[in-house]
Amino acid sequence: MDGQASQAADASINKAVIIVMDSTDRSRRARSASMAESVSAHVTMVPLHLITPIIHALTRDRLNGCPPKVQGWVSTVMNKRGDHMTGLITMDDLTNEAILEILDDAERLLPVARGDTYLPLLQGKILGNLFFEPSTRTRMSFETAMKRLGGDVVNLGDVKTSSVVKGETLYDTIQMVDGYTDIIAMRHPRQGAAQYAQDSARVPVLNGGDGAGHHPTQTMLDLFTIRQAHGSLEGLKVVLAGDLRYGRTVHSLSHALTRFGCELVLASPSLLRMPREILDDLTAHGAIVTETEDLLGSINEADVVYMTRIQKERFADEDEYTKVAGAYKLHANNLEGAKASMIIMHPLPRVDEIHPSVDGTRHARYFEQAFNGVVARMALLCRLLGVSVPADVPQGGEA
Ligand code: ASP
Numbered sequence: 487m488d489g490q491a492s493q494a495a496d497a498s499i500n501k502a503v504i505i506v507m508d509s510t511d512r513s514r515r516a517r518s519a520s521m522a523e524s525v526s527a528h529v530t531m532v533p534l535h536l537i538t539p540i541i542h543a544l545t546r547d548r549l550n551g552c553p554p555k556v557q558g559w560v561s562t563v564m565n566k567r568g569d570h571m572t573g574l575i576t577m578d579d580l581t582n583e584a585i586l587e588i589l590d591d592a593e594r595l596l597p598v599a600r601g602d603t604y605l606p607l608l609q610g611k612i613l614g615n616l617f618f619e620p621s622t623r624t625r626m627s628f629e630t631a632m633k634r635l636g637g638d639v640v641n642l643g644d645v646k647t648s649s650v651v652k653g654e655t656l657y658d659t660i661q662m663v664d665g666y667t668d669i670i671a672m673r674h675p676r677q678g679a680a681q682y683a684q685d686s687a688r689v690p691v692l693n694g695g696d697g698a699g700h701h702p703t704q705t706m707l708d709l710f711t712i713r714q715a716h717g718s719l720e721g722l723k724v725v726l727a728g729d730l731r732y733g734r735t736v737h738s739l740s741h742a743l744t745r746f747g748c749e750l751v752l753a754s755p756s757l758l759r760m761p762r763e764i765l766d767d768l769t770a771h772g773a774i775v776t777e778t779e780d781l782l783g784s785i786n787e788a789d790v791v792y793m794t795r796i797q798k799e800r801f802a803d804e805d806e807y808t809k810v811a812g813a814y815k816l817h818a819n820n821l822e823g824a825k826a827s828m829i830i831m832h833p834l835p836r837v838d839e840i841h842p843s844v845d846g847t848r849h850a851r852y853f854e855q856a857f858n859g860v861v862a863r864m865a866l867l868c869r870l871l872g873v874s875v876p877a878d879v880p881q882g883g884e885a
């Protein structure tokens with residue numbers, strides 16, 4: 487093996503092999519990985535400093551108490567050694583290959599999402615929607631995805647009228663829903679809550695947003711939208727703008743884009759910069775990244791401009807929020823020098839960061855992006871429930 491770049495350590499648990507990543511040189515890492523693939527089916531690359539906590543977690547089979555990043559890597563190792571597809575908590579739970587397969591599945595499911603074809607792949611399956619925080623798109627698109635595939639949904643309903651208000655712990659709620667359902671989609675205000683739920687559930691958990699942590703199902707629909715517009719994910723220049731500190735969508739998306747070799751421009755007011763640990767993670771994955779406060783100066787070179795809302799609900803101090811509110815406002819006039827193929831995305835809801843004048847331009851993609859939530863979540867539900875999406879899905883009127 488390429489000893490200089492990395493070394494393989496047999497985690498001595500079945501056939502999982504961990505490659506310790508001590509090089510940011512992507513081609514050396516790829517060479518090492520392919521050499522390791524020849525001796526084992528399950529390979530995972532991890533940064534050097536995480537190796538000890540990961541081996542501890544794996545050998546003791548305990549995730550509780552590990553830092554979230556270690557939990558992410560351990561889930562990846564466990565998924566690769568084929569124990570169980572534990573769910574989707576961060577983008578670390580999916581390999582690049584799995585991401586592309588899921589995007590292909592999503593593409594084939596478009597006629598089903600549009601209602602042109604009925605394909606009851608998930609008949610008899612029940613999704614538990616556990617939303618402890620407001621959600622419109624994520625909850626509704628999960629529900630639409632499940633129902634269009636012939637499955638059913640049970641909802642926790644309004645947290646204020648559920649047993650949570652009586653003091654039920656998250657653990658108890660999960661135990662109950664675990665017994666009622668085949669898969670859980672969960673949103674929670676606390677960072678790390680989705681991982682905790684996964685650790686206490688037997689069914690797969692899909693993280694629909696954990697506080698300022700991660701939002702991987704959003705990332706899958708974002709990647710789908712980018713690939714739909716540009717034909718590929720590789721080598722694009724992507725500007726992520728707005729609240730990079732508390733915005734969980736950009737935490738998950740920046741990681742995924744880096745793994746596909748995109749160049750990132752992180753545009754934010756200094757108070758809302760991308761957290762240090764996420765920047766470190768991006769660098770460890772070989773990121774090409776620039777930080778700036780100048781959004782408008784970054785637009786003309788961009789292939790994608792991803793705007794975000796300032797996450798008012800995450801500020802401990804209202805005055806801090808007032809200082810940055812309205813920091814970026816994109817108007818159609820700002821797009822005159824943009825590439826014709828550049829797309830503007832937003833996870834929604836928007837406040838004032840994209841002026842309605844942008845909606846009618848060729849660049850606006852945010853409403854299609856929201857629609858794509860249905861296909862991306864359909865493909866994820868099938869994957870996690872172990873159901874294959876057929877290679878030929880009728881285009882409509884045939885099923
Ligand atoms: N807060 C967002 C909304 O309004 C949540 C989401 O889209 O997932 O829907």
Ligand code: ASP
Pocket residue numbers: 695701734735794795833834835
């Ligand atoms: N809907 C996204 C989320 O739930 C973005 C937002 O709320 O601003 O993270």
